[in-house]
Amino acid sequence: MYEIDFNSIKTPAYVVDERLLEDNLKLLHSVMEETECRILLAQKGFSMFAEYPLIGKYLCGTTASSLFEARLGKENMPGETHIFAPAYSDEEFPQILSLCDHVVFNSVEQWLKFRPMVLECDSNDNIPSGIANKALRPGVHSCGIRVNPGYAEVEHEIYNPCCAGSRLGATIEEFENALKENPDALDGISGLHFHALCEQNSDTLERVLEHFLQKFGKYIRGMQWVNFGGGHHITRPDYDIKKLIGCIKRVKEEYGVTVYLEPGEAVALNTGYLVASVMDVQRKHFEYKCDNGSVVAMTPVILDASAACHMPDVLEMPYRPFILGSGLPGEKKCNYRFGGNTCLAGDIIGDYSFDEPLKPGDKLVFTDMAHYSMVKNNTFNGIGLPSILACDSVGGIRIVKEFGYEDFKGRLS
Numbered sequence: 564m565y566e567i568d569f570n571s572i573k574t575p576a577y578v579v580d581e582r583l584l585e586d587n588l589k590l591l592h593s594v595m596e597e598t599e600c601r602i603l604l605a606q607k608g609f610s611m612f613a614e615y616p617l618i619g620k621y622l623c624g625t626t627a628s629s630l631f632e633a634r635l636g637k638e639n640m641p642g643e644t645h646i647f648a649p650a651y652s653d654e655e656f657p658q659i660l661s662l663c664d665h666v667v668f669n670s671v672e673q674w675l676k677f678r679p680m681v682l683e684c685d686s687n688d689n690i691p692s693g694i695a696n697k698a699l700r701p702g703v704h705s706c707g708i709r710v711n712p713g714y715a716e717v718e719h720e721i722y723n724p725c726c727a728g729s730r731l732g733a734t735i736e737e738f739e740n741a742l743k744e745n746p747d748a749l750d751g752i753s754g755l756h757f758h759a760l761c762e763q764n765s766d767t768l769e770r771v772l773e774h775f776l777q778k779f780g781k782y783i784r785g786m787q788w789v790n791f792g793g794g795h796h797i798t799r800p801d802y803d804i805k806k807l808i809g810c811i812k813r814v815k816e817e818y819g820v821t822v823y824l825e826p827g828e829a830v831a832l833n834t835g836y837l838v839a840s841v842m843d844v845q846r847k848h849f850e851y852k853c854d855n856g857s858v859v860a861m862t863p864v865i866l867d868a869s870a871a872c873h874m875p876d877v878l879e880m881p882y883r884p885f886i887l888g889s890g891l892p893g894e895k896k897c898n899y900r901f902g903g904n905t906c907l908a909g910d911i912i913g914d915y916s917f918d919e920p921l922k923p924g925d926k927l928v929f930t931d932m933a934h935y936s937m938v939k940n941n942t943f944n945g946i947g948l949p950s951i952l953a954c955d956s957v958g959g960i961r962i963v964k965e966f967g968y969e970d971f972k973g974r975l976s
């Protein structure tokens with residue numbers, strides 16, 4: 564962690580430290596140099612486009628989950644623009660084609676539905692010659708199909724794309740049944756995509772990859788690329804980069820394809836903070852049984868940051884974010900339960916302890932709040948959005964964006 568003067572900050576505010584972001588980017592870039600793989604920013608996890616010029620210096624482009632994300636990436640970062648969505652609409656697809664150089668379809672059926680539009684021909688019976696054997700003409704959209712390797716080690720079912728009946732990606736049975744019905748269905752397809760990791764290390768990737776290759780390996784020979792999706796926690800201190808490099812090189816060498824990775828979280832992991840202030844320390848307290856068995860008096864505290872509005876993953880995932888200088892309940896003398904300034908009873912951030920009593924106006928710094936925070940926040944209860952700040956290479960803080968009433972009103976009618 565680099566030094567930042569959090570006391571000067573008007574709260575609530577997300578602060579992204581560009582020094583930490585650049586450290587992450589350098590690490591990701593070193594994987595690209597070592598393996599010749601291509602790494603994209605998955606904007607779903609981090610869409611702070613003010614930082615796209617910096618990110619674009621190190622990564623190969625962006626990937627999107629929707630038309631709007633694709634446009635944001637295309638307009639703000641040089642390099643490639645990829646997209647995957649569970650389904651494309653007839654209305655949006657022409658715009659998607661105008662923005663994206665790589666388009667990944669969720670099933671063979673989605674691909675066949677849009678193939679004539681991609682290849683600019685009348686119908687699937689009239690595919691131009693020369694695109695058989697999967698390779699596309701240069702300069703034409705590179706298309707892929709998302710497959711479901713049928714194996715994942717994701718603990719939270721909400722994040723498991725290989726759960727029973729998953730709507731994400733074609734299983735080998737679905738894929739092969741579609742090929743039986745349409746033997747030329749892969750004409751025009753340049754790559755396969757899988758995404759089955761969530762905050763995981765490369766040992767999990769290695770096992771997922773084994774399942775993917777066993778099932779789909781024979782189809783990627785002759786194709787141009789394989790996309791390993793996101794969920795690689797590459798910038799976490801204990802991540803085994805050597806193993807990742809081994810996985811990439813194996814696929815590149817055995818199958819002759821370019822490997823893409825599209826992390827979101829790993830790009831911005833541990834690069835930002837949410838700075839909040841204490842609004843009220845309540846007079847009441849309740850008995851709280853700590854994990855170590857001791858019982859402490861826990862005092863409710865209202866913050867100007869909300870779990871529901873500003874860090875929804877705290878409730879959705881769920882997890883307990885870390886606060887600088889805090890301990891677990893019972894670990895330090897003063898125990899507090901932090902909640903947001905909303906009417907939702909469950910807008911609870913978590914339970915913490917501190918050496919000194921808190922008072923209104925005290926600042927609290929939540930760590931690791933750059934990814935899946937500002938992309939998911941909302942103005943529920945009329946709560947304002949935190950400002951977005953950046954900390955530059957010499958520690959200077961600048962306000963990138965502030966929000967107000969118009970941002971609340973603008974999405975209502």
Ligand SMILES: *Cc1c(COP(=O)(O)O)cnc(C)c1O
Binds near residue numbers: 605647825826
């Ligand atoms: C969510 C997602 C990503 C990014 O995942 P992270 O966990 O943020 O790395 C990449 N690709 C696809 C298809 C996704 O759904």
